[in-house]
Amino acid sequence: MRKGSRVSSNIIMTLVIVWLLIPLLATIIYSLFEDWTGIIPHGFTLANYQKIFTDTAFLTSMYQTLIVCVIPIVITILVVLLGLFVVTVYFPRLEKYMQILCMIPYTIQGVILSVSILILYAKGSTILSGRMTMLIGAYCIIILPHIYNGIRNGMRAVNMNMLLEAAEMLGESKLKAFFKVIVPNILTGITVSSLLAVGLLFGDYVIIRNLSSSNVNNMQKFLYQAMKRSSAEASAVFVVIMLITFAITAIVLTLQSRSTLEKIRNEGK
Amino acid sequence: MAYIRFEKINKFFGSNHVLKDIDLDVEKGQLVTLLGPSGCGKSTLLRCLAGLEQVTDGHIYLDGQEITDVVPRRRGIGMVFQQYSLFPNMSVRDNVAYGLKLKKLPKAEISQKVEQMLEIVGLSEKISQYPAQLSGGQQQRVALARAMVTAPKVLLLDEPLSAIDALLRKNLQIEIRRIQQQLGITTIFVTHDQDEAMVMSDMIHLFHDGRIEQSGTPEEIYTRPATKFAATFIGNYNLPSAADFNRVFHADIPGQDVAVRPEIITLSREAPKAEEGLLVAEGRIPSHISHGNLIRFAVEFDGGLTMNADVVYENKLDFGEGDRVFASLKKDLVIGL
Numbered sequence: 001m002r003k004g005s006r007v008s009s010n011i012i013m014t015l016v017i018v019w020l021l022i023p024l025l026a027t028i029i030y031s032l033f034e035d036w037t038g039i040i041p042h043g044f045t046l047a048n049y050q051k052i053f054t055d056t057a058f059l060t061s062m063y064q065t066l067i068v069c070v071i072p073i074v075i076t077i078l079v080v081l082l083g084l085f086v087v088t089v090y091f092p093r094l095e096k097y098m099q100i101l102c103m104i105p106y107t108i109q110g111v112i113l114s115v116s117i118l119i120l121y122a123k124g125s126t127i128l129s130g131r132m133t134m135l136i137g138a139y140c141i142i143i144l145p146h147i148y149n150g151i152r153n154g155m156r157a158v159n160m161n162m163l164l165e166a167a168e169m170l171g172e173s174k175l176k177a178f179f180k181v182i183v184p185n186i187l188t189g190i191t192v193s194s195l196l197a198v199g200l201l202f203g204d205y206v207i208i209r210n211l212s213s214s215n216v217n218n219m220q221k222f223l224y225q226a227m228k229r230s231s232a233e234a235s236a237v238f239v240v241i242m243l244i245t246f247a248i249t250a251i252v253l254t255l256q257s258r259s260t261l262e263k264i265r266n267e268g269k
Numbered sequence: 270m271a272y273i274r275f276e277k278i279n280k281f282f283g284s285n286h287v288l289k290d291i292d293l294d295v296e297k298g299q300l301v302t303l304l305g306p307s308g309c310g311k312s313t314l315l316r317c318l319a320g321l322e323q324v325t326d327g328h329i330y331l332d333g334q335e336i337t338d339v340v341p342r343r344r345g346i347g348m349v350f351q352q353y354s355l356f357p358n359m360s361v362r363d364n365v366a367y368g369l370k371l372k373k374l375p376k377a378e379i380s381q382k383v384e385q386m387l388e389i390v391g392l393s394e395k396i397s398q399y400p401a402q403l404s405g406g407q408q409q410r411v412a413l414a415r416a417m418v419t420a421p422k423v424l425l426l427d428e429p430l431s432a433i434d435a436l437l438r439k440n441l442q443i444e445i446r447r448i449q450q451q452l453g454i455t456t457i458f459v460t461h462d463q464d465e466a467m468v469m470s471d472m473i474h475l476f477h478d479g480r481i482e483q484s485g486t487p488e489e490i491y492t493r494p495a496t497k498f499a500a501t502f503i504g505n506y507n508l509p510s511a512a513d514f515n516r517v518f519h520a521d522i523p524g525q526d527v528a529v530r531p532e533i534i535t536l537s538r539e540a541p542k543a544e545e546g547l548l549v550a551e552g553r554i555p556s557h558i559s560h561g562n563l564i565r566f567a568v569e570f571d572g573g574l575t576m577n578a579d580v581v582y583e584n585k586l587d588f589g590e591g592d593r594v595f596a597s598l599k600k601d602l603v604i605g606l
Contacts, residue, residue: 159352165321166354166412170368170419171342184358 031235048236061222068218069201072139073194076147084151085178088160102148105141113138114210135211143197150193154186188255195252199245270333272297272455273423278327280313287313289479300449300456302466305476311459315425320344332422347416348425352432353408355400361411362396368419386418389448406437417454424456442468463503475499497606500528507531507576511605517570518548524605531565533602534578536594549597554588568596
C-alpha cells in the first residue's frame, strides 16, 4: 500500500514537472530548428543565436540591463547598511518604523509606481526628472524590501552591538568597526539578496517601458521587439534570459546552502 | 589619589536610579571584584568606566586623569564581555592582533606580541583557527588575550565565565588570577557568584540596589558581613532574630538579627564541658543535606528556631534524623546585625 502510494505520487510529480518543462523545452527546440510544422522539427540551426549575439542592439540591451541592475542595487545596499547601522546603534526605537518603511514597496504594483513617479517628477526640470534617474530611483524602491530583509536577517544572526562595543574597546570607531567586523559577517546575506534583486530587475518590463526613454533598452524590451520580428529569434532571446536567470538562481541556492551549512557547523561546535 | 577613582557616581536609565552616589577607589595592580545579584548596578558601573555608558552625574578618574567624558577608544581600557565577543570572520591571530594593528605597530612586533599572549593563555596551537572552531572556554581565553595584548591601563571582566560549564569555570578562575598576577594588570571583575569572587579577588565590593553594601578583602567580607543583605549573599549564614537566638542560647548578642556561619557550630551527643564564651543549646535534627564534602544538618531548637550546622563528611553520618544533639559555638564568632 505504502509502496503503491509512493509510485503514484512519483507519477504525479513527474507529470507536473513535464507539464511545467514542456513550454521551456518547446521554446528551446523551436529556437534551434528551421522548421517545426510537423511533429518532428527539422533543419537544426544556431542561426537565431548567431543573429542575436551579433546584433549590437541585443548586446547593448544586455549591457544596459546590467547597468540598470547594478547601480540601484549598490545604492540600496549602501543606504540600507548605513540606515540599519544608525538605527541599531543610536536609535533602536526607530527600528520598527524603518522596517515598516522598507516593507511598503511590497504592496506597490509596478504600473502604479511608474505612473506615480512620472506624474510627480516628469514635469520638473531638476535632476530627478531625468529618465535614467527616475528609472534607477524606481528600481531602488522595488528592491528595497528584499535588500532590507537580507541585511537585517544577517545582522540578527550576529550580536552586532556587542561586536561593535568589543571593537570600540580595542580602539576602533563604531562606523569603521561596522564595515570591518559586521559587514564581512553578513556578506552572504547581502550577496543573496542582491542576486534576488538582480533576478527581479532582470525580469522587469513594465517599469522600464513606462519610465525609460527609447534609448534605454533592457533585455525584456528587446524580447518584446524581437517577438514582433520573428518568433524563432524571440525564442532564442527567451532561452538566453532563462539561462541567465537559472545561473542567478543556482548561485543564490549555492550561497544559501553554504551559509546554512556554516550555521549548522557553528552550532555543532 | 587612587589609580581608579569613582566619585559620587549616579546613573539613571529613564526614571530608574541604577547607581546611587557610588564612591570607589581601586589601587594599581589589584584584582577587584564587584559582586552582587543581577540588577544591582555592578555591570553598569563597569560599563561607565569603559565609556560604554555615560554617567548621569559624578566623575571617573584613571591614572590621575579625569576620563568621565572621554570616548571608549581613547580610555586605554581592555574589556572581556559576558558572551563570546570574538570577531567571527577573523582567525584567532587576527582577533588578538586587532587592537595592535589599530595602534599601527610594526608587523613583526604585532606577530611577536600575539604569539606571546597566546602562549600565556595556552592557545598557541589554535592561532590559525576561527572562533567557531573553538570551545566556549577557549573563546573566552582568546577574548582575554585580545583585551590584554594591547597592555591596557585597566582590564574589565564582565561576568566572562558565566556561560562556561562548572569545571572549566573553576580552572579559568585560577588561570585568570594567575595571568593577572603575572602581568600585574589592574583588573575589575564583575560577577554574581560569591565563590568566584572569593577565589579571585584582592578586594570585593558588594553591591545592593545601586549602592556599595560592603567593601573588604574576601576574608573580611566572609567572616564579618556588615549587614543582613551581606550575610544573606555571602556564605550560608544562619540569620535568626537576635531575640530568638539570645533566648535559646542564653546569650546577650546586641542588634536586630544575628549571623552565624554553619561551620562554626559543633554538634555532639553529650553536653560539652562548660567554658567561658561557649554558647550551648540542645535541639533535634529534623533533616540533613549532603554537599559531598560536608553534611549540612538542620537543628531545631525550642520555640521553633532552626539553624544549619556543617559537619565535614568523613565516612559515616554522625547523626540521624530525629536525634537529639547539643549545638555549641563560640560567642565571639556570632555577629550581631
